Amino acid sequence: MKNITIIIFLIIGLRGVSQENYNPESFNVSRGDIESKTFQKDSTANALVIYEEGNSYVDKHDYDLRTDEKYKIKILSTEGFDNASITLYLYNSGRRSEKVKDIVATTYNLINGEVVKTHLDEKNIFREDYNENYTLVKFTLPNIQVGCVITYSYTFITPFMFKYKEWNFQSKIPKLYSEYRTSIPGNWLYNIKLVGGQKLSTNTNEIKKNCLEMYNGASADCGIGVYAMTDIPAFVEEDYMTAESNYLARIEYELKTFKGMDGSVSHYTKSWETVDHELKTDPNIGKQLGKSVDLDDLLPESIIDEKDALKKAKSIYQFVQENYTWNNENKIFKDVSVKDLIKNKSGNVASINILLHNLLEESGIEVKPILLSTRNNGFPTKIYPVISDFNYLIVQTTINNNTYLLDATDNYLNFGDIPFRCLNEYGRLLDFKNGSKWVDLIPASKSSVLYNVELSFDENQNLKGVVKNRKTGYHALNSKKAYFPNINTYLDNLENKSAFIEIYNHQLTSNIESDHFSELYDIEYNQEDTAENLYLNPFVIKFFTENPFKLQERTYPIDFGYQDNYLYIMSLDIGNDYIVEEKPEDIIIALPNNTGSVAFSTKVIGNKVNLTFKIDFKESIYPPEFYPYLKEFMSKIVDIQKNTLIVLKRT
Template sequence: MTNSLLPIRLSGLCRRNVLSIPFLLFFFTFQAFAQDEFKPKLGLIDRASLEMIAYPGDSTADAVYLYDYGKVTFSYDNLKGLLMTTNIWVRIKILKESALDRASVAIPHYMGSSYKEQEWIDDLKGYTYNLDNDQIVRTELEKKAIRREKTSDTRTTVKFNLPNAKKGSIIEYSYSLVSPLTVRHEPDMWAFQGSTPRKWSEYNITIPGFLDYKMTMGGYLTLDIHKQQPENVSVGHSTYDGPGIAYRFVIKDVPAFVNEPYITTASDYISKINFELASITIPGEMKKNFSQTWDNVERTLDEAPWFGGELRKSSFLKEVRDEITAKTTDPAERMNLAYKHIQNHMKWDGYSGLFSDTGIKKAYDNRKGNACDINLMLTVLLRELDLECNPFLLSTRSHGYLHQEIPMIESFNYVVAHVKIGEKTYFLDASESYTKAGMLPERALNGFGRLIPKKGAGKFLEIIPGDSQSKLEMITATVSPEEGTMKGTYSISYGGYEALDWRSEYAAGADNAVHDALKKEVPEWKIQNVSIKNKTEDLKGTVNVSCDFEAEDENASPGVLYFNPIMAGRWTKNPFKSKERIYPIDLGTGISASFIGNFTLPEGYALEEMPKAEIVVLPDKGGKFSYQVRQVGNIIQVNTMIQVSRTRFMPEEYPDLKEFFERVVQKHAQQLVIKKKNI
């Protein structure tokens, strides 16, 4: 074997430890003992599966994978060299008409410029099974029903519809994807879990000794079968034949992945197995390593014209630098002026990424660019102002968690600026119009990132948001039980990420949009005199909205009035509805929500019964909820506060978190009764 056998585009490959556990997320327990075996035969179906009308494991499922099977083997071809063959076999029960689209199958594969760089689909078979007059009827997929469409310059897709599929059918298909190692050098990720439950998901791979793949398991489901054993591997060429290892992984009764509230992205949570090519070793001929280190990644970034090259372009910013330098010598003031200049000058085009699209100078001239354009030019400007500023790479929440033991450029999809002034550090993202200095948008709050210094080795830093979802609501009102009315003022102060969300929604629009939003939130109110303070003047300060209101209770009766004092901003639903949860809860930011109400009663009226005060505390200082009502003279005072300080909770803490918000909902729904006192 020579190096020309694998002219592979291998940027960003890395070495992973077998069955590693990155970021507390990859959580597999291996059981060496065998579970019940399940080995169906292609083309044969059992009656019980056809008679099934609902899946016992999930009565809401519109379909269930009865069998989900993958197997990878390697062989040698005299013309195309080493080949990797992936065998797929799927058997699906259609329980509802909404799942009939699963009978339409598309299998994409790579088509290079020469026959040596082309994948192909082999041995494609398909069947549909139905019960007809209590008889099992099998309909076979005909070859003429299989279509091949060129979907891009390098992609062809095999498409087919399994015949006679309907509610109650079982569909089944199998095929082999044959890939030269010059095209595909690693097996695709195998997902044991998806949007549909699986009764049996199995993956097998036999790896020849000359290929060193590192496997990383992910997810929160336990493997029912995990076997690995030595095996003599014959690929059809004496150079490559020899010892290898055969692996078998099985998970039974796999639940559908449910996109729960407060997670990052599904790929961080589904149970799966990934492969990375670490090395190829042919004894006596060659050894090629593909593993990377973080030093390799940083060197690649520094040498890349679209990243490190852009950081060395500064002449177009010298005029701005001189203007800021003339205004102040204070480092923090210089940072803020530079940040505001780039923030106001540039418009984000909505794209992330790690490379400057057209170059930071052109983006600056056009006043528009991607997040990398904007934050690299900010970094350059701050360096020109003699500040210690470096790019900080991260993975956004929708991109997935960053795993520190996997050195890959592809792990990142976002860049911000990191500034150190004395003992203080700041994360700066000027792509958002209304983030204050030191505040990252919520999409960037995702665990850790890597600092890439101008000199020296990089390092990982934790992203700890300094702000929370913060708001304070206040009502001061006069209650008239005889008329069944309430008149007063309402104010709300938005801070932290609540202020950012508000400004992003309303700052550029007219004030009547705020009036309409208030009316939508409390449609029973008559709202007047809406006032807004600090729309954008001071991004560090709160946004303050206030109005006069009048509310009328049509069901009020003389001498008695029922009302909920938390008239705005109450929690009406528990965000955590599942009975149990196997995934961590990632809030992104903390929560701070307070309500203060002061209600003046006319003479002769009082609360019929004083509600019981309540305090609920989450373990380990994770959060606190308080609720209190009291009457002082003829004024009813209501105070409630929700404080969640931690942003991440483990699955075993889910019951406490669910109960916490359930108590919030219950107390926020509590009615007060005001009655006229007997004289």
């Protein structure tokens, strides 16, 4: 009987293994590829790249860059059908344009035990003019069903050698194998950058002699590179991250130098010294920064006559905020004009902040511009200058040995604060005299939220109280931007946050110019009451209503943008009509290396219940290995706020 049992379990085990028999070693479709039904490493995957490869080389006849691409993909569910619709973007510039040829696509289905192939008809390949710079080539594989395998291949041709073909190892679906082969002639020198946290399983380079021969008899050796990754997880976006491009595993190329067969040399990647010189003479940056402004024509006398440098700087900053409107354009290398801004009272980010720069400089205050890339635009490259990486400009001023970052595009920003969109780790400070340098973009102070709630029973045993709230930093900024444009909407949203709370007598105890946001209001709490006991959730306000971290694994950092803390204090006067039947247990939780903490405590002193709940995030950015701890950390925070009860018994 034991032997029979063992055999049964072996059969079940073999069946479980046989459900996944993918062939990630070649482009050819195996029966195992088609028969496999699941992907156990990621049960949420709706499709799976079994195999993909790219091979880039310079054509010996036309001297253009060609990439042969092949893909083999398993469709695991109907949600994965989108992977059977392919769109290729072809760039056009002047008389030159990219092309694609030799498109071949096939769908493999298993029907009644037989493999059935359905080929893409050439008439179902479509071209579309997208805009003046791009043409689209689109096709959708035929006969798509759950469980099918699709393959497609094509040759991509580009005359634009300055940007060697990049290769994305990672995408929205998991991959078993991804390989990229390159053949780069020795007269093209590129900066090569591997992006993302995934590691290469293959990384080889060798020299091939005379790989490219020119019409005049000249030849070049080639660097042959082979790069591959295996078992690549899907990239899934989640809260608290910067641009996807910062973390998506890929290899990129930027042309550094081209050496012509005639001996000529052209440098494309420049040094920062060269870039600084070019920016100094650039009509949109350097020349605008050098524009003189007439303080008497622009500023009130009260600002001009101010002797205190910090007060003067704050007044100039506020003047620009209040008198010039940002048109929501991030342009820094096009249409930048201080003159047009002064005339039209509206302009792009560079125009506004360069005007601020020039007013401060004309007033004798030390100031420098900073180029940066916003959070949704990706990190700027540090290892060599790539000016196109930047899309934003702010200024830095130094007064009495204190440094302040300034951006006058937002009326609600305080002096020394920059918008959340700018918190992208670092920027390039331009100093045309001493040379530019990288600077960290760090908020001046922590952001915080404080709620102080006082509750008591009235003569009718209704639970009423007062809520006092004070926010600083980015929490204050967000509340200002919600409150001042539409107060009624703000109050409606405040009351709708809790179905058990009624709010009245709301008062704002700060103003638009305050460096904080403070309010107080009265509340009435509709508590759950039974004949014997009263069950009270003490959290009138909840900082987090759900856990934002839901992934099984996260391979990129958790970027909050700034350090912050939350404090909730509640005092409940139960009078002489109740006693505390049950109070919650105290809780203390810490993140590794003391990088964050949660402290929750409840004390009963006489006829008062005092509760304190504190959350402290001591870092603005946490590495991916902290993810499981943060996930559990946030889960506990939500649980405390949602499920904590104080049980009161009538006396």
